Amino acid sequence: MAGERLTPEFPARNRPLKAKTGKAVTQLAYARAGIITPEMEFVAIRENLGREILGGSVPRDGEAFGAVIPDFVTPEFVREEVARGRAIIPANINHPESEPMIIGRNFLVKINANIGNSAVTSSMAEEVEKMVWAIRWGADTVMDLSTGRNIHNIREWIVRNAPVPIGTVPLYQALEKVGGIAEDLTWEVYRDTLIEQAEQGIDYFTIHAGVRLHYIPLTVDRVTGIVSRGGSIMAKWCLHHHRESFLYEHFAEICDICRAYDVSFSLGDGLRPGSIADANDAAQFAELETLGELTKIAWAKDCQVMIEGPGHVPMHKIKENMDKQLAVCGEAPFYTLGPLTTDIAPGYDHITSGIGAAMIGWFGTAMLCYVTPKEHLGLPDRNGVKIGVITYKIAAHAADLAKGHPAAKLRDDALSRARFEFRWEDQFNLSLDPETARSFHDQTLPKEAHKLAHFCSMCGPKFCSMRISHDIRAEAQKEGMAAMAEKYRAGGDLYMPVETPEVEKQASVQEDQGAR
Numbered sequence: 001m002a003g004e005r006l007t008p009e010f011p012a013r014n015r016p017l018k019a020k021t022g023k024a025v026t027q028l029a030y031a032r033a034g035i036i037t038p039e040m041e042f043v044a045i046r047e048n049l050g051r052e053i054l055g056g057s058v059p060r061d062g063e064a065f066g067a068v069i070p071d072f073v074t075p076e077f078v079r080e081e082v083a084r085g086r087a088i089i090p091a092n093i094n095h096p097e098s099e100p101m102i103i104g105r106n107f108l109v110k111i112n113a114n115i116g117n118s119a120v121t122s123s124m125a126e127e128v129e130k131m132v133w134a135i136r137w138g139a140d141t142v143m144d145l146s147t148g149r150n151i152h153n154i155r156e157w158i159v160r161n162a163p164v165p166i167g168t169v170p171l172y173q174a175l176e177k178v179g180g181i182a183e184d185l186t187w188e189v190y191r192d193t194l195i196e197q198a199e200q201g202i203d204y205f206t207i208h209a210g211v212r213l214h215y216i217p218l219t220v221d222r223v224t225g226i227v228s229r230g231g232s233i234m235a236k237w238c239l240h241h242h243r244e245s246f247l248y249e250h251f252a253e254i255c256d257i258c259r260a261y262d263v264s265f266s267l268g269d270g271l272r273p274g275s276i277a278d279a280n281d282a283a284q285f286a287e288l289e290t291l292g293e294l295t296k297i298a299w300a301k302d303c304q305v306m307i308e309g310p311g312h313v314p315m316h317k318i319k320e321n322m323d324k325q326l327a328v329c330g331e332a333p334f335y336t337l338g339p340l341t342t343d344i345a346p347g348y349d350h351i352t353s354g355i356g357a358a359m360i361g362w363f364g365t366a367m368l369c370y371v372t373p374k375e376h377l378g379l380p381d382r383n384g385v386k387i388g389v390i391t392y393k394i395a396a397h398a399a400d401l402a403k404g405h406p407a408a409k410l411r412d413d414a415l416s417r418a419r420f421e422f423r424w425e426d427q428f429n430l431s432l433d434p435e436t437a438r439s440f441h442d443q444t445l446p447k448e449a450h451k452l453a454h455f456c457s458m459c460g461p462k463f464c465s466m467r468i469s470h471d472i473r474a475e476a477q478k479e480g481m482a483a484m485a486e487k488y489r490a491g492g493d494l495y496m497p498v499e500t501p502e503v504e505k506q507a508s509v510q511e512d513q514g515a516r
Contacts, residue, residue: 062404095201231270361399
């Protein structure tokens with residue numbers, strides 16, 4: 001098309017790696033064979049960061065809701081969790097740029113950031129910048145949800161620059177290949193898209209194979225219908241052809257493709273609730289039952305699996321989601337979008353969802369998909385990505401604290417000590433967002449000398465509670481020392497008699513006379 005901005009191809013190409021016919025190169029296959037891979041060893045090192053400081057057994061303070069969290073993560077523990085399907089290590093053999101990480105409820109809660117262009121906005125450079133920016137602020141994985149032009153080239157630039165696992169929804173590119181007409185999708189187009197993305201190095205696929213023909217009528221009475229893009233595409237295809245989803249019918253073949261490259265499954269919740277009115281309804285839980293069925297098929301093929309979850313769920317219904325997923329899906333890792341706990345705050349859905357994310361992370365969700373302030377309103381910009389990531393780092397960390405993860409509170413304790421001791425620079429540097437913390441402080445107390453001050457502009461020097469606490473401690477210490485000195489004087493059998501100085505005697509006499 002004339003004037004269309006084209007994304008340049010990545011300057012280097014490598015020959016894709018693939019398993020031999022009938023063989024599996026997945027972390028799950030190795031784990032079941034009793035093999036500890038280099039990825040498992042690396043994961044153990046990452047998960048143990050900070051724990052060596054504690055040393056030995058750590059007193060637990062929290063409620064883990066059945067999670068088994070060891071004091072120290074060994075490579076063998078990682079292998080066992082992967083072998084049981086309770087954790088995954090997304091690590092496509094064609095993505096050597098990625099550092100291994102693990103997703104499972106017996107490990108630290110992880111977060112994902114979504115990026116991607118659309119038909120009306122964003123470019124390759126912007127998406128790569130957003131990916132780097134999200135990782136800088138703490139994203140553990142990134143999903144490229146591009147739906148506009150040049151999806152292949154944009155994805156190549158993202159993967160080749162990504163030190164974290166990258167996920168996609170292959171259905172989006174398949175739809176682009178048929179001109180955006182859902183009814184024209186075919187298994188062959190979709191299969192070729194899977195292979196194309198697997199050869200590029202995509203680490204996990206969202207596959208909406210749980211949207212089945214006979215579940216679609218269950219959404220008719222919903223307030224917001226089907227809100228998943230992938231779910232709505234497959235529902236439209238099923239209704240037009242009046243047949244079962246080709247994703248469901250060809251799921252075993254999809255597994256064969258994934259096992260040849262070690263692409264993990266993120267089984268999509270295409271019928272997730274898009275409003276709190278639709279939470280925990282028949283459509284949502286019917287699909288979840290199918291996802292449990294598909295999990296067993298994928299495991300039989302040595303494929304790694306995690307399960308996607310809602311969505312919009314009020315707080316009192318969140319735990320039911322977690323409990324049902326664990327039971328139905330054999331404890332495969334849960335990966336949720338929030339959930340959003342109320343629908344009344346467009347522009348603030350990073351907060352409405354952060355509340356639900358902290359709760360479901362505590363109950364057992366392994367990875368949280370971030371929500372930005374622009375959710376339901378538009379694609380997030382650079383600042384929106386940062387706000388979403390920071391919000392979800394807070395939610396994930398709060399969940400780790402509540403679950404009693406060893407070493408989770410080390411950073412909290414270090415920052416609290418720095419705060420009490422007025423070590424401002426340490427406070428800034430220990431925070432999740434040092435730039436914002438420093439900026440807020442300097443808005444009212446900009447001088448360098450203020451970073452040594454024993455107060456901030458909230459209370460000022462006379463009303464600072466922590467400064468007053470310091471004074472109280474100093475006074476208590478002074479009184480304690482005086483009391484101890486008096487004990488020493490009273491211990492006549494152990495110590496030489498102490499002569500009271502003449503000055504103190506005179507002062508004592510004057511006090512007695514004044515008292516009379």
